[in-house]
Amino acid sequence: MRIPVTDLKAETEPLRDELMAAVARVLDSGQFILGPEVDAFEAELAAAVGAAHAVGVSSGTDALLASLMALGVGPGDEVVTTPFTFFATAGAIARLGATPVFADIEPDTFNLDPDAAAAAITPRTRAVIAVNLFGRPADLPDAGGVPVVEDAAQSLGTGAPRGACATYSFFPAKVLGAFGDAGAVATGDADLADRVRLLRAHGARPKYVHAVVGGNFRIDAVQAALLRVKLPHLRDAIARRRQIAARYRAELPADVRPQADHPNHVYNYFVVRAPRRDDLRAALREAGIATAIYYPIPLHLQSCFADLGYRQGALPHAERAAGEVVALPCYPQLDEDRQARVIDAVRRFYGA
CATH class of the missing domain: 3.90.1150.10 (Aspartate Aminotransferase, domain 1)
Incomplete structure (x- = not known):
């Protein structure tokens, strides 16, 4: 019998009844965008990772994007990061008109070399993204007051968020996988969490009144419900x-x-x-x-x-x-x- 790199069917089969019940619960509620399932998942996730705040979003990519937007990253800025990671880390930087500045990795950890990252910081640096590659926590650089975003897409469960915030991916093959795309931002900064919440709904508060230009970064209620089954x-x-x-x-x-x-x-x-x-x-x-x-x-x-x-x-x-x-x-x-x-x-x- 072939051995796969990961086996999503084997992972979900023991939880099938609970997962189907979660889907039925959402269907019966008629609440498919945000709402009580998302609120409950965010509270449970925050408790699980040891963060004061968790904000569910549409993917790990959008978690990075919304975090950088919340930190004010834009055209003309630089963001220091690793070249050895999934594309989304640098793609989120470029999509905001900022410039990715790549610093080399440590050969033993495969993570961003914190000394190389610190050396790459200039007056134009608006943020640093350190990736916990493959699930191993990275050593965060001394960024001299520049915000550090912890790209924890592959490392949910390593401990409390570090730096300004941590971003998570719930892509199906992750340690905690959704049934499609989903993600989250976790932070101890109430203002940053509030900014991400604003940005994930087109910058509207209240509805149809737009304080800023955001995006459609909302996590689906059904994904939140399914993740609540798997999180324990x-x-x-x-x-x-x-x-x-x-x-x-x-x-x-x-x-x-x-x-x-x-x-x-x-x-x-x-x-x-x-x-x-x-x-x-x-x-x-x-x-x-x-x-x-x-x-x-x-x-x-x-x-x-x-x-x-x-x-x-x-x-x-x-x-x-x-x-x-x-x-x-x-x-x-x-x-x-x-x-x-x-x-x-x-x-x-x-x-x-």
Whole structure:
């Protein structure tokens, strides 16, 4: 039987009755936009992550976008961030007319190097975005008073939000996944939370009276209801991911080097550096084991950012990681026999 990188069907099947009841509850209520399900989810999420405020939005991308808008990022500004992350991190910056300024990563954590980030700050820097890549908390830079946004799209459950705010994604493959797109912003700053709430509804307060130009960033009530079913299981799901990661670390051959561990790592993905990566992937595919590459091209080398002037070799740690990393199957329903299949297949490839 094929082993996927993640198995959403296996994850949701035990909760099927509760999930269907949540959908029925929303249908019966007739309240599909915001309302009591969203209010309840926001309160439960804030409690779960240890934040004073949580604001549900339409996606992790829009969580970043709304956060930057709330912080006043706009044309002429710079935002310092990592080149080794999902596109949305830099895309949100560019969509506001600001300039992404890429600083290199730490080779062991794959996260933004805080010293490199601090060195990249200029008088035009309006914010810094640090990404907790694959679920490992990043070390936040000393930004000298510049707001730091914690892109926690892959790291729900690592602890309370740090910096100005944390942004979450509930894309289905995340540690806490919705049934479509959804996201949230969590913060201890009441004014920032209020600004995000205003922006997510076209900047209107009251309805049809627009204080600012916002967007349609609202989370759907049905997604909030479904996430409320899954949220109580988050702690156990993370514990299971950590167990699998610990076994991989103990039994995979020394040829592969996992991302540096951290006590609060939630292992949204288990990622290693692998010599002859593409050959390894082919061998695992032949053995019925899926893998994935997050991410094959660092953002500073994407063609849409060519006008920023980065060239091959500008950020060597990110470039090297993009050529070496591979994600192995890691999800709560991955049983011990299938874990052993993954480990044995990797060991066979390297002759261990």
